[in-house]
Amino acid sequence: MSALDWDRTETRVALRESLADMQARAGSGLLEHLIDAEIPWIGISTHDGGAGGDLGDAAIAVRTLATMELDAPIAETGLVCGWALASCGLQLERQLMAPAFELGTSLTGIAVDGVVRVSGHVDEVPGALAAQAIITTVEIDGVLQLCAVAIADAAVTSTVNLADESRCSLTYVSAPVVASAPLAAGLTRFDLLARLALARAIQSCGALTELRDLTIGYARTREQFGRPLSDLQVIAQMLAELAELTLSAQAAVAAAIERPGTWQSAIAKSVTGRAARRAAALAHQVHGAMGMSQEYPLGRLTTRLWSWTEEAGRPELWEAWIGEQFLLQSSPVLWDTVVNGVRGESA
Amino acid sequence: MTQLDHLRARVRAFLAEELAERRFTPHCDSWLVGNDRAFSRRLGAQHLIGLMLPTEFGGGGGGVADRLVVSEELLAAGAPVAAHWFAERQFAPSLLRHGTSAQQLEWLPRITGGEACIAIGLSEPDAGSDLAAVRTRAVASEGGWRITGTKIWTSGAHLADAMVVLARTGGERHAGLTQFIVRLPNPDVTVRPIRLISGEHHFNEVSFTEAFVPDADVLGEIGNGWTQAMQELAFERAGPERYLSTLPLLQAMVEGLGPQPADPGAVGRIIADISTFRVVNQRVIEHLAAGDTAAIDIAMLKSSATAFEQRSVAVALDLAADPGRVSPPSTEAATLLRESQFQAPGFTIRGGTNEVLRGIVSKGLLR
Numbered sequence: 001m002s003a004l005d006w007d008r009t010e011t012r013v014a015l016r017e018s019l020a021d022m023q024a025r026a027g028s029g030l031l032e033h034l035i036d037a038e039i040p041w042i043g044i045s046t047h048d049g050g051a052g053g054d055l056g057d058a059a060i061a062v063r064t065l066a067t068m069e070l071d072a073p074i075a076e077t078g079l080v081c082g083w084a085l086a087s088c089g090l091q092l093e094r095q096l097m098a099p100a101f102e103l104g105t106s107l108t109g110i111a112v113d114g115v116v117r118v119s120g121h122v123d124e125v126p127g128a129l130a131a132q133a134i135i136t137t138v139e140i141d142g143v144l145q146l147c148a149v150a151i152a153d154a155a156v157t158s159t160v161n162l163a164d165e166s167r168c169s170l171t172y173v174s175a176p177v178v179a180s181a182p183l184a185a186g187l188t189r190f191d192l193l194a195r196l197a198l199a200r201a202i203q204s205c206g207a208l209t210e211l212r213d214l215t216i217g218y219a220r221t222r223e224q225f226g227r228p229l230s231d232l233q234v235i236a237q238m239l240a241e242l243a244e245l246t247l248s249a250q251a252a253v254a255a256a257i258e259r260p261g262t263w264q265s266a267i268a269k270s271v272t273g274r275a276a277r278r279a280a281a282l283a284h285q286v287h288g289a290m291g292m293s294q295e296y297p298l299g300r301l302t303t304r305l306w307s308w309t310e311e312a313g314r315p316e317l318w319e320a321w322i323g324e325q326f327l328l329q330s331s332p333v334l335w336d337t338v339v340n341g342v343r344g345e346s347a
Numbered sequence: 348m349t350q351l352d353h354l355r356a357r358v359r360a361f362l363a364e365e366l367a368e369r370r371f372t373p374h375c376d377s378w379l380v381g382n383d384r385a386f387s388r389r390l391g392a393q394h395l396i397g398l399m400l401p402t403e404f405g406g407g408g409g410g411v412a413d414r415l416v417v418s419e420e421l422l423a424a425g426a427p428v429a430a431h432w433f434a435e436r437q438f439a440p441s442l443l444r445h446g447t448s449a450q451q452l453e454w455l456p457r458i459t460g461g462e463a464c465i466a467i468g469l470s471e472p473d474a475g476s477d478l479a480a481v482r483t484r485a486v487a488s489e490g491g492w493r494i495t496g497t498k499i500w501t502s503g504a505h506l507a508d509a510m511v512v513l514a515r516t517g518g519e520r521h522a523g524l525t526q527f528i529v530r531l532p533n534p535d536v537t538v539r540p541i542r543l544i545s546g547e548h549h550f551n552e553v554s555f556t557e558a559f560v561p562d563a564d565v566l567g568e569i570g571n572g573w574t575q576a577m578q579e580l581a582f583e584r585a586g587p588e589r590y591l592s593t594l595p596l597l598q599a600m601v602e603g604l605g606p607q608p609a610d611p612g613a614v615g616r617i618i619a620d621i622s623t624f625r626v627v628n629q630r631v632i633e634h635l636a637a638g639d640t641a642a643i644d645i646a647m648l649k650s651s652a653t654a655f656e657q658r659s660v661a662v663a664l665d666l667a668a669d670p671g672r673v674s675p676p677s678t679e680a681a682t683l684l685r686e687s688q689f690q691a692p693g694f695t696i697r698g699g700t701n702e703v704l705r706g707i708v709s710k711g712l713l714r
Contacts, residue, residue: 216712216713236709237702240650240705240712243708244651248651251627252619252622252626266615266619271619319615322618326615327611334597334617335594338621339355
C-alpha cells in the first residue's frame, strides 16, 4: 500500500506468510502449531534458552498474531517475560509465561531455609489461563527480585478484557518461587511495564494496519446513494486520516524496535494508543451499523485496540512519565531530548 | 560519533556562536519569516547549505540525511533561514534535475554560498488549492517569452533575486504549463505586499505585464511545468519545517515550568509526537532520494505533522497557564506565542491544504 508500510524484508514477509498459513491449516489448534514452531520464544537467544532471532523478528510474529483468533500469551512469553528473564540472567524454560507487571500489584516474599515463598495478589495478568508461570517482581530481604511462580499454585479468578482476552487475578498463599534473581542493575519495575507496553504497541500496530485495510475495503464495496462510500469526499477524508494514524503508529513502533528501551517504548505506547482511539472511532463511523455486528470482523479489532490502549499504562501515563523525565533534567532542552533522549536512554 | 553526529555538532556550534554574538533572535516559523541574507551567507561560508548538492557547485556531496540534520537543527533553534530556504529546498533540486548546465553553473554556487534568494510563484487569485487552474500566460517572443498574469501568496518575492513562475504556454489544465526563472526586480513585474493578520509582510501579490524572459531562463522543458512543480512540491512538503515551526515557542514555554507541573503529560506527548514525525520524515526522504515519488507518504506526513503544529500552539497556551509553573512565561515566550497564534492557521494551508493532501492520500489508497 504505502511505501512506508512497516518492515517488508524478505525473511519477515516469509514469517508473516507462514503464520497466516499455520492459522489457515490449524484453525482452533493454532496454539499447538505455534508452540511446535517455537514462535513464543522467538527473539530470545538460544544461549538464554530461546528460539533465536531478534526483537524485530519477534515483533513481526506478535504483530501478525494480533489480528488472529487466538487468546494465548505469545507476546507475553518471549518478547516480555523472556526478555526480563534474560536481562536478569535467568534461563528460559520452554513454557508459556504471563507477566504480572501492572503497577500497584505486588507479592511479598520470605526466604525460609533457602526457599522463597510468596503471598499476595496480582491483577490483570494476561494469558494466565494458558501459561504455566507468572513472572513478577517480589521484594525479598529488601532486594527487588524477578521471580517465576507456578500458576498451578495460585487461586485464579478469571476475568476478561473487552476483547474477551483472559486477564486473571491470582492469589498466592506461601507459594514457592520456581526461579528468582535480583532485578538487573538499572532495571526498574517501570522498565518491565514498558516492555509490556511495547508488546501492546506492536500488537496495536498490527490491529491498526488491518483496521485501516478492512475499512478501506468496506468503503470501496459498500454502495449508498448509488455509488461506493469511498466516492463520498467526506468518507475519503476519513480514510486518509485513518491511514495517517496507522503510519504514525507504524513509525513509532519501528523506532522502538530499532532502539529498544523504556524511552522509545513509552513513545510507542503513547502514539499507538492515541492513534488507536481515533482510528477505532473513524472505522466504526465509516462502517455504520455493520461494524456493530459480532459477525463482522471490525469489533474483533476495535475491542482489542480499546483494551490494549488502556493496558500496560495508558497513553496519558507514559506521556506523563516522558514529561517528568524530561523536566527532571537541569535546564531541559526539548530538541536535544527529542534527538538524544534523557538519562542515557537512547532516543 | 557518526558522520551525522559530527555534522550536527558543527551546526550546533555555529548556532551557539551566532546566539552568543546576538546575531539573531529565535522565531517560530523562521523558514518563512526570518529573511536574513547575512545569516544565510555566514551559513554558506560554513558549508552548511546544499549538503546534498554536488561538490563541483560548492555543495557537500552528501545525502538527504545530511541536509535533514542541518535543517532540523536550524529550525529547532528558530534561526533566520528564509533567505536561502526555498532556493536550497526546491530550486536547487529542480536545477539539478532539469536545469541547463549554464543555469546550474550560475545558480548552484550562489545557492550553496547563501547568496541566492528565490521565490516560488505557484498560486494565483483563481488558482489556490486548484493549482491546475493557473492562468498566467507566457507567449513566445523574439529570443524568449513574455509573461502576463498574477501570482499571489508569494513568500519573500519582495526580497528575492528571482522567482520561479509556473505559467501556461498552451494546453489545458495540467498540460501546457512551463516554469520560468524571472529575475527580480524587473520593470514589468510589480510586487505588492499582502499584510497578514499580524500586520507583518511576508507574502506578496506579484503582477506580470508582458515581462520578458529570455529562452536561457526557461527552467526544464516547455510543457513539463506541472510535473516539475509537483516534484518541487514533494521537497516542499517533506521536511522538518512541517513539525518544527513552533519548537522555539514550546522550548520557551517549558522554561520556568519547573519539575512538577500539573500536566507533565502535555510535554511528554509533544516529545512523543515530534519524535515520531522525525522517524516518518527520515523514511520519506530516503524514499524520495531513491527516486520514489512517495507522494502519498509525503501527504500523510505533512497533513498529520502540520495538524500537530497547530495543536502545539494550544498546548503552549496550556503550558503558559499551568498552575505548577515555578515562574511565568518570559517576555520572549509571550512574543513567540503571539507570533505563533497569528501564523498557526497557515500551518495546515501552505504548501497544499490538509484537505487537498488527504485527497491525494485517499486517491492513492483507493487506486
